[in-house]
Amino acid sequence: MLALLSDQPLLAALSALLGLGAIFGALLGFAAIRFRVEGNPISDQINAILPQTQCGQCGYPGCRPYSEAIADGDAINKCPPGGEETIQALADLLDVEPQPLDAEHGIEKEPVVAWIREDECIGCTKCIQACPVDAILGAAKVMHTVIADECTGCDLCIEPCPVDCIDLIPRKEGIGFWHWPLPEDRAPRFDIIATDTLARDAA
Amino acid sequence: MRQIHDIHGGIHPPERKALSRPGELEPAPLPPVLVLPLRQHLGVPALPIVNVGDRVLGGQTIAEAQGVMSVPVHAPTSGTVTAIEARSIAHASGLQDQCIVIETDGQHEWLSFTGITEWRALDAAALVEHVRAAGVAGMGGAGFPTAVKLNPGPTRPIETLLVNGTECEPYITADDTLMQCQADELIEGAQILAHIVSAESILIGIEDNKPDAIASVEAAIARSGAEIELATFPTKYPSGGEKQIIEILTGHQVPSGGIPADIGLVCVNPGTAVAAKRAIIDGVPLTHRIVTLTGEALASPQNVTACLGTPITALLTHAGLNAAPQQRIIHGGPMMGFAVSDLNAPITKITNCLLAPTPTELPLPEPAKPCIRCGHCAEACPASLLPQQLYWYARAKDQEQLAEHRLFDCIECGACAYVCPSQIPLVQYYRAAKGQIRDSEQEKRRSDNSRERFEARQVRLETEAAEREAKRAARKAAAQSKAAEDGADPIQAAIERAKARKAEQASEPEQTP
Numbered sequence: 001m002l003a004l005l006s007d008q009p010l011l012a013a014l015s016a017l018l019g020l021g022a023i024f025g026a027l028l029g030f031a032a033i034r035f036r037v038e039g040n041p042i043s044d045q046i047n048a049i050l051p052q053t054q055c056g057q058c059g060y061p062g063c064r065p066y067s068e069a070i071a072d073g074d075a076i077n078k079c080p081p082g083g084e085e086t087i088q089a090l091a092d093l094l095d096v097e098p099q100p101l102d103a104e105h106g107i108e109k110e111p112v113v114a115w116i117r118e119d120e121c122i123g124c125t126k127c128i129q130a131c132p133v134d135a136i137l138g139a140a141k142v143m144h145t146v147i148a149d150e151c152t153g154c155d156l157c158i159e160p161c162p163v164d165c166i167d168l169i170p171r172k173e174g175i176g177f178w179h180w181p182l183p184e185d186r187a188p189r190f191d192i193i194a195t196d197t198l199a200r201d202a203a
Numbered sequence: 204m205r206q207i208h209d210i211h212g213g214i215h216p217p218e219r220k221a222l223s224r225p226g227e228l229e230p231a232p233l234p235p236v237l238v239l240p241l242r243q244h245l246g247v248p249a250l251p252i253v254n255v256g257d258r259v260l261g262g263q264t265i266a267e268a269q270g271v272m273s274v275p276v277h278a279p280t281s282g283t284v285t286a287i288e289a290r291s292i293a294h295a296s297g298l299q300d301q302c303i304v305i306e307t308d309g310q311h312e313w314l315s316f317t318g319i320t321e322w323r324a325l326d327a328a329a330l331v332e333h334v335r336a337a338g339v340a341g342m343g344g345a346g347f348p349t350a351v352k353l354n355p356g357p358t359r360p361i362e363t364l365l366v367n368g369t370e371c372e373p374y375i376t377a378d379d380t381l382m383q384c385q386a387d388e389l390i391e392g393a394q395i396l397a398h399i400v401s402a403e404s405i406l407i408g409i410e411d412n413k414p415d416a417i418a419s420v421e422a423a424i425a426r427s428g429a430e431i432e433l434a435t436f437p438t439k440y441p442s443g444g445e446k447q448i449i450e451i452l453t454g455h456q457v458p459s460g461g462i463p464a465d466i467g468l469v470c471v472n473p474g475t476a477v478a479a480k481r482a483i484i485d486g487v488p489l490t491h492r493i494v495t496l497t498g499e500a501l502a503s504p505q506n507v508t509a510c511l512g513t514p515i516t517a518l519l520t521h522a523g524l525n526a527a528p529q530q531r532i533i534h535g536g537p538m539m540g541f542a543v544s545d546l547n548a549p550i551t552k553i554t555n556c557l558l559a560p561t562p563t564e565l566p567l568p569e570p571a572k573p574c575i576r577c578g579h580c581a582e583a584c585p586a587s588l589l590p591q592q593l594y595w596y597a598r599a600k601d602q603e604q605l606a607e608h609r610l611f612d613c614i615e616c617g618a619c620a621y622v623c624p625s626q627i628p629l630v631q632y633y634r635a636a637k638g639q640i641r642d643s644e645q646e647k648r649r650s651d652n653s654r655e656r657f658e659a660r661q662v663r664l665e666t667e668a669a670e671r672e673a674k675r676a677a678r679k680a681a682a683q684s685k686a687a688e689d690g691a692d693p694i695q696a697a698i699e700r701a702k703a704r705k706a707e708q709a710s711e712p713e714q715t716p
């Protein structure tokens with residue numbers, strides 16, 4: 001056999017290549033089984049970008065189903081709570097062109113949280129059943145309250161309330177949430193100091 | 204002699220410090236109304252513990268700290284609480300924030316305080332508690348709660364307490380004045396703080412453009428007999444940045460994203476050291492501070508000791524403001540300050556300077572022109588960053604590249620914007636970008652939390668459904684096995700029962716007439 005190979009260099013090269021191919025194929029096959037990733041990694045990555053408001057405005061019952069749909073080729077511009085920033089992040093991840101938000105599904109709004117007017121609440125528990133993230137505390141016939149830190153502002157509890165005692169109030173109001181805007185996002189610059197033409201040769 | 208190191212970049216803007224006559228200090232007149240914001244520091248606002256209508260005494264705690272990253276507020280004199288509501292404050296946003304409003308009565312009635320002379324006998328924790336209760340927050344501009352700074356944790360042993368007397372920003376002379384007028388208190392305060400953080404040495408750094416402050420601190424050190432090192436170094440903006448002065452005096456760099464304690468230093472402002480001395484030795488809370496009133500629009504620029512909560516307009520009137528139309532008033536200095544939109548806003552623990560420039564002194568900025576990639580900004584940057592790159596990435600909102608180019612090492616000193624020939628408001632881009640990144644990080648934490656809760660709920664709903672299904676199956680099985688025992692078909696039995704009921708109902712109407 002060896003003698004035959006050394007006589008036929010072409011055959012030797014071929015069999016070496018074949019052998020290597022077989023070995024690496026087996027290795028790859030083994031690795032695929034041994035290091036298998038649970039679930040669909042792309043849809044997981046997409047889901048990590050979606051805002052998790054779980055509002056269903058995209059037309060799917062929650063962010064995960066929409067992330068799976070995107071992984072299967074659905075458009076990336078159907079999530080109003082995520083808005084432009086999420087679309088940009090999805091476009092970067094999937095290496096596609098970002099598109100403007102599809103207005104059919106809603107427009108981007110300031111984030112809100114639900115607030116129950118507690119003296120009007122009749123304790124029907126309907127909102128608890130609707131809340132996708134268990135952000136409402138309460139039991140039958142006692143007043144309910146929203147845990148503001150957990151509420152995503154998805155709006156799903158508003159409709160079921162028979163006495164209309166739930167409001168959506170802005171989540172990011174007040175000085176603690178303010179930060180400087182980009183200069184181009186705002187009207188004339190009267191308040192930037194460091195950049196003033198300081199009388200550089202005065203004094 | 205300590206070796207002085209140079210830092211990268213830096214600029215030499217006109218200093219204009221003599222204007223406010225450093226070294227002379229007068230009390231400001233007591234205004235009829237004090238407005239005390241609940242957040243005069245970095246962190247969580249304090250919680251009011253007085254009610255509208257209460258009479259308060261000087262030094263009384265009127266709002267308590269809420270948690271560790273918070274600082275209490277005290278009444279600077281006696282008077283009556285007339286409101287607890289949102290008022291204009293000195294903030295770049297121009298927004299309002301919760302304040303306690305006190306109508307002063309001019310009686311100057313104070314609580315009596317007992318200080319601690321034997322502070323060396325107390326342990327750090329007890330002293331830190333006094334500093335916290337006295338409402339001390341960093342007085343250099345950021346307002347970081349001092350009690351938190353004094354607690355670097357056991358993993359960060361402290362070698363040196365550094366008092367940062369640089370005050371490198373043009374116009375401002377509040378620290379200069381404090382070092383001239385209160386040097387003995389400064390030395391005592393530094394010794395207390397060094398004791399608290401178990402620092403072996405005390406180092407005071409002063410820029411060489413303040414000879415009077417240097418002489419006065421030198422004399423105070425000699426009087427105290429303590430072993431304290433005084434280092435002077437050449438004037439350059441921004442040598443007073445915490446990381447910059449540390450590099451100048453030690454040659455070591457604070458790691459990116461780290462704090463001075465990581466390399467064994469705690470760095471405080473002279474005003475903070477004096478406030479700590481008063482908190483411990485006199486037992487007095489922080490209710491006043493030194494403010495520089497300066498700018499050519501003032502008839503008599505000066506330094507004053509003012510009650511916290513004094514409206515800005517009261518101080519400017521005191522200094523003889525001759526307001527031009529559209530007069531700009533700047534809170535802080537010309538490099539890092541911001542314009543105040545409402546002059547009824549009060550001064551706070553972080554107000555070191557109020558600047559009222561004439562339009563020729565500090566003209567309004569011209570519109571920005573495109574970047575010409577001259578690279579001057581990178582030469583000026585004391586943090587060795589690439590300001591021009593940061594500018595492009597901030598505009599593109601490219602958070603990855605911003606992090607890559609160490610945006611968070613930017614100290615917002617404004618040196619880059621000062622030298623930029625295109626007058627681009629570079630610092631505002633960085634501030635905006637930092638805000639956006641902090642925002643997205645917070646949103647990310649929120650959405651991760653929502654995802655977990657959503658998934659936990661899905662699991663719960665599924666288990667509940669499975670349980671119901673199991674119960675139903677169990678009931679069905681039980682019924683079947685019972686029927687098998689009785690030997691009758693349960694369905695047949697049910698049908699017969701229903702038939703019987705129907706027949707009964709059908710016969711009923713006949714009975715009623």
Ligand code: SF4
Nearest residue numbers: 053055056058063079
């Ligand atoms: S639209 Fe609502 S449910 Fe759909 S992905 Fe966006 S946040 Fe999630």
Ligand code: SF4
Nearest residue numbers: 131151152154155157
């Ligand atoms: S409380 Fe209402 S708005 Fe908030 S997450 Fe629950 S259902 Fe949505």
Ligand code: SF4
Nearest residue numbers: 574575577578580623
């Ligand atoms: S100094 Fe201004 S113009 Fe020059 S490179 Fe920097 S940003 Fe561009």
Ligand code: SF4
Nearest residue numbers: 584613614616617619
């Ligand atoms: S503002 Fe930031 S980028 Fe500009 S010079 Fe100062 S540290 Fe450097």
